[in-house]
Amino acid sequence: MTATSHLVTKAIVTGHTRGLGAALVDALLTRGIDVLGLARSNRAPVADAPPLPGSFVEVELDLSDSERLAQWLSGDTLAAFLHGADRALLINNAGTVGPIGPCAVQPPADVARAVTLNVTAPLMLSSAFSAATADVPDRRIAHVSSGAARNPYAGWNIYCATKAALDHHARAAALDGEPGLRVASVAPGVVDTDMQGEIRGIDEARFPLRERFAEMKRTGQLASPEDAADTFAGYLLSDAFGETPTADVRSL
Incomplete structure (x- = not known):
């Protein structure tokens, strides 16, 4: 599905610098959608990359720092970007798979960082996005979920718990019936990203x-x-998005 010429669509994508996040940015820009990327670093430029129909801006923001995120959300950047949109999208993609291993080997500070990045930041952004788009007729929040949200795996208790939190947030938020707001937590399948490389490099005793x-x-x-x-972008832009609060792209 492509953005129609008369419909102004704007999207926020977190963790947009590599992997699925970077690919989501390109998929949206190709559809003529303007994108705001949020990540702790800027995206590396691609040599000889052809121009895409949508415009792209990015903000350096460490989403594992909730105080910094709250400060940024108290400003006007988000509302200014979304101004004039007929359709607004938020894709909560940023996340971490660590710490991996049983509870006894997890540094508490790493647990706190993972929960902040995987859960606190998406929920903060969802609240701010909903408030900033109150007058937008079509607004959509997509959490990037995982099979780990729906199935427990040894060594992944933090990852499973945080992704399950996003699934349940989508289920509960969908019941609130905010006008024009669709919310879904969507598993993208097993994707060949740096996170997968991290998983393959971990000690088997931990995973x-x-x-x-x-x-x-x-x-x-x-x-x-x-x-x-x-596939993810096509589903996000489709009429089917939000019909169920949890989905898996492999079954679409």
């Missing part, structure tokens, strides 16, 4: 399923970020 993910890489079972992003 017993490591070999399963290594085998998926060896046998070409990982989806490319571009393919996953195209």
Whole structure:
């Protein structure tokens, strides 16, 4: 689905500098959608990249720092970007898989950072986005979820718990019935990103399923970020988005 010429669509994407986030930005820009990227660093320029229909701006913002995020949200950048939109999108993509391992080996500071990045930041952004788009007739929040939100895995208790939190936020927020607001937590499938490389590099004692993910890489079972992003964006822009609060792109 492409953005129509008369419909002004604007999107915020977190964790936009690499992997699925970078591919989502390109998928949206290709559809003529203006994008605001939020991440702790700017996206590296791509040499000889062709111009895309949508415009792109980015903000350096460490989403694991909730005080800094709250300060940024108290300003006018978000509202200024969204001004004039007929359709507004928020994709909460930024996240971390660590700390990996049983509770006893998890540094408490790492647990706090993961919960802040994976849960606190998306929920803060969702609240601010909903308030800033109160007059936008079509607004949509997409949490990037995971199969780990719906199935427990040894070594991933933090990742499973934080992704499950996003799923349940979507379920509850959908019941609030805010006018024009659709919310869904969407699993993109197993995508060939840096996170997958991190998983394959972890000690098997901390993550017993490591070999399963290594085998998926060896046998070409990982989806490319571009393919996953195209399917994700198509679903986000479709009339079906929000009909169910949780979804998986592999079943669309």
